[in-house]
Amino acid sequence: MSLRTFILGLASSFGVAWLAIIVIPFFKMRALAPIALSQTVDGATGVFFPKRTGRVADGAGVYAENGCYLCHTQVVRPTYAGNDLYRPDWGGLKADAERGDTRRETNAYDFYGEKFAQLGVMRIGPDLSNLGRRVESIYAAGGDPAAWLYAHLYNPRVNPQGWQSTCPPHPFLFVKREIKGSPSADALKVKVGRNHELVPDSDAKALVSYLLSLKKDHKAPAALDFAPKNPEGAP
Amino acid sequence: MYPALTTTTDQDMLRRAEIDRSLRHPVMFFLTSGAAWLAFSLLFGVIASAKVHHPGFLANHSWLTYGRVFPAHINALLYGWGMQAAFAMILWLMARLSRKECTAAGTILTAGCVWNLGVALGITGILSGNGTGMPWLEFPSFAWPVLLVSYFAIVVWPFIQFRVRPQGLVPISQWYILAAVIWFPWIFITANMLLHCLPGHPLMAAGINAWYKSALVFLFFTPVAVGTAYELALRETGRPLFSDALSKLGFWSLAIIAPWAGMQKLAGVPVAYFLPYVGAAATALLFIPVCAAATNTIRTIAPSRETFDTSAALSFTTAGMICLVVLAVSLVLLNLPDSTLPLTQFSLSGYAMDIFALYGFFSLVMFGAAYFIVPRVTCRDWLSSRLITLHFLFSVYGMLTVFLVTLLGGLHQGLGQEDWRQPWMVAVSGTNPYAVATTFAWCLILFSNVFFFLHLILMWLRVGRHAFLPTQPGSAHGSIHDDEADASDHAAPHHATAHSH
Numbered sequence: 001m002s003l004r005t006f007i008l009g010l011a012s013s014f015g016v017a018w019l020a021i022i023v024i025p026f027f028k029m030r031a032l033a034p035i036a037l038s039q040t041v042d043g044a045t046g047v048f049f050p051k052r053t054g055r056v057a058d059g060a061g062v063y064a065e066n067g068c069y070l071c072h073t074q075v076v077r078p079t080y081a082g083n084d085l086y087r088p089d090w091g092g093l094k095a096d097a098e099r100g101d102t103r104r105e106t107n108a109y110d111f112y113g114e115k116f117a118q119l120g121v122m123r124i125g126p127d128l129s130n131l132g133r134r135v136e137s138i139y140a141a142g143g144d145p146a147a148w149l150y151a152h153l154y155n156p157r158v159n160p161q162g163w164q165s166t167c168p169p170h171p172f173l174f175v176k177r178e179i180k181g182s183p184s185a186d187a188l189k190v191k192v193g194r195n196h197e198l199v200p201d202s203d204a205k206a207l208v209s210y211l212l213s214l215k216k217d218h219k220a221p222a223a224l225d226f227a228p229k230n231p232e233g234a235p
Numbered sequence: 236m237y238p239a240l241t242t243t244t245d246q247d248m249l250r251r252a253e254i255d256r257s258l259r260h261p262v263m264f265f266l267t268s269g270a271a272w273l274a275f276s277l278l279f280g281v282i283a284s285a286k287v288h289h290p291g292f293l294a295n296h297s298w299l300t301y302g303r304v305f306p307a308h309i310n311a312l313l314y315g316w317g318m319q320a321a322f323a324m325i326l327w328l329m330a331r332l333s334r335k336e337c338t339a340a341g342t343i344l345t346a347g348c349v350w351n352l353g354v355a356l357g358i359t360g361i362l363s364g365n366g367t368g369m370p371w372l373e374f375p376s377f378a379w380p381v382l383l384v385s386y387f388a389i390v391v392w393p394f395i396q397f398r399v400r401p402q403g404l405v406p407i408s409q410w411y412i413l414a415a416v417i418w419f420p421w422i423f424i425t426a427n428m429l430l431h432c433l434p435g436h437p438l439m440a441a442g443i444n445a446w447y448k449s450a451l452v453f454l455f456f457t458p459v460a461v462g463t464a465y466e467l468a469l470r471e472t473g474r475p476l477f478s479d480a481l482s483k484l485g486f487w488s489l490a491i492i493a494p495w496a497g498m499q500k501l502a503g504v505p506v507a508y509f510l511p512y513v514g515a516a517a518t519a520l521l522f523i524p525v526c527a528a529a530t531n532t533i534r535t536i537a538p539s540r541e542t543f544d545t546s547a548a549l550s551f552t553t554a555g556m557i558c559l560v561v562l563a564v565s566l567v568l569l570n571l572p573d574s575t576l577p578l579t580q581f582s583l584s585g586y587a588m589d590i591f592a593l594y595g596f597f598s599l600v601m602f603g604a605a606y607f608i609v610p611r612v613t614c615r616d617w618l619s620s621r622l623i624t625l626h627f628l629f630s631v632y633g634m635l636t637v638f639l640v641t642l643l644g645g646l647h648q649g650l651g652q653e654d655w656r657q658p659w660m661v662a663v664s665g666t667n668p669y670a671v672a673t674t675f676a677w678c679l680i681l682f683s684n685v686f687f688f689l690h691l692i693l694m695w696l697r698v699g700r701h702a703f704l705p706t707q708p709g710s711a712h713g714s715i716h717d718d719e720a721d722a723s724d725h726a727a728p729h730h731a732t733a734h735s736h
Contacts, residue, residue, distance in 0.1 A: 001405070001410075003397075003398070006410065006413070006414075007417070009487070009490065010414055010417055010418070010490060013487070013490040013491045013494065014418065014421065014454075014490065014494045016494075017494030017495045018421070018425065018494060020495075021446065021494075021495060021498065021510055021513060021514075022425060022429070022443060022446060025439060025442070025506065025507050025510065026429055026435050026436075026439050026443065027435075028507070029435065029436035029438065029439040029506065029507075030434075030435045030436055030439070032436060060368075061368075063368065064366065064367060064368020064369075065302075065303075065364045065365060065366050065368065066300060066302040066303065066364065067300070067301065067302020067303055067305060067306055067366070067368070068302060069368055069370075070301070070302055070305050070306075071301075073581050075503065075504050077502070077503025077504070077577070078503055080503070080573070081502045081503025081572070081576075081577055081580075082502075082503055082577040082580070082652075082653065083577070083652075083653045083654075083655045084655075086655035087655045087659070105503070105505075106504070106505060107505050108436070108438055108505040108506070111436075111437040111438060114437045115434065115437060115440070116367075116368060116369055116430070116437050116440045116441060116444075117437035117438045117440065117441040117504075118368065118441075119438075119441045119500075119501070119504060120581060121370055121581070121585065121586075122581055122582060122583060122585065122586065123581040123582065123648075123652055123662075124287065124663060124666070125663070126659045156290070164660050164663070164664055165290070165663075166287060166288070166290050166663060166667075167290060168286060168290045168291075168294050168300055168301045168302070169290065169291065169294045170294075170297075170300065171294070171295055172295070172296065172297035172300070173297075
């Protein structure tokens, strides 16, 4: 075998796979067409656009830098690939006060505003696809969701829901400062000495804003709905 | 000067000695700095693992948080140790198999320093909170061009040696090394360009990342280690290869199958449906190239029991190749869509597979090669055979523990994750005991590798007992370069005893 034959062999064996699973899917997905909603089946017109509010790009950066993706995923798999959808608060809410069962799997339009979909490496902690929804409606129901998340980031074992949590604390996202005038609204409820308070720094604020933007349970258009809900209510 | 040389064996021996001498500093530089990164990586692995069961451990400093320590651990293992060990093998094997001396030691050493600088800056970037958040590519985006340029400045020399080699049959190990040298930049540039420079769909970016992880293992670390293992088996035993056909099958099936693997990690993710299935199928099919290479090397080594008993190189290589087979079997069993894949997709067993490929298989073969090469390039005997035995036992048993524990723990965890009737905390707390055992095993491996690093430094300083120089080929003990068959004459039965006293 000559070097020429060898390189041709390598180029073709690698090149076919490279084109088929990397290059072509990359450019096809880059130009993902928006999905038109239909008045008859979706009850709306226009295109499907799951809106997100908050410091998404900023907060995604803090999420990545501090390795949240190592223990938390952001994908709710369809039932053929896993049981994520059956959990009462992962794919949405099992019993939302206004919308009923909002659970659905993740779709390709859920990552607007992010550069890299943090699908995650392991699930040492729960999936975060709908963390914002979960905090607002369950963990901090009736209270301030941002305050709940600040307390969680400072010490994940301080909130009653998380006393067994193995999430690392992130005290470095908070700064201790002197209280001048009245205390800050977002100061943590921990004692740090007379006339001092712990307040979230800008990274913590971006991260919490991002986490609260994780609400991936907008009603998906019929075109993306692989398994329309059983009217009797699936488990 | 040299005594008159009459036989071709003497001339061959002298040639080998000259090549080895020309490679002394490049090879020792990459092995020693690689071993230092390995010790660093293992230290961070211990810290990260301890944090899984004791989240409050060292938690007050931002640079020691789990989310930064873990990427630092895995990236130091990949680019600090893995790549540099591979450079040492590529340089040494290419020079020896092409029968050419290394004439660019200075350039290679400079490029090696730049590589280390790139890795150090990358690790600092991760620890200071500037990581990219893309698994295995966490170095801040300035690092990859630095690594790429120094990569080319290092591997261009072995490539030139290959081009100007004397005509003759190219052995299988050289094809493996050459392929790895070509595949790495292709994979590395693709992943970095598409992730850092060309904005694409965020989900496809995650898919490319999953493919990169698999491709780096199976198209760079695997061919380097398999090529090295073939060469060690031939040189240490002096026997011919068990089967030429099997070696060709192993190589080309790897080249055809491995580029398709990796995206099974995206099962259930909204990307094109065929991607995860193709990935799962290719990952399962990797069983073919892996078994072909492992059978071939082990069957070549097996008949030489007496050599095997005295040779650290062969024990490490055989253990590494057995790990490779176990890895391939596990990959088949753990990537079955609709049965085991949902359990392992997001559990500890993914980490178990990564570590098993990088340490259990690749690193063990690299250690074996280091025990073979270092005495030759330094002309010194290893200082302590007890340290070598210790390194072997701690590595193998530590790896076995990490593997079993993270695999079983991963499956246990996966079952817990899938059982949606139970609260989530049940799945989390079930993994705690496995995490404790992993920390313990990492401690054992760390302990043995700190000594490996010190041993290498002392060898580079040439503290050890003088091995017989090849300038005295008539000496009663023979020379350290006397005992190996070269690429062209694998048939001559020789014994290898000169190292690991």
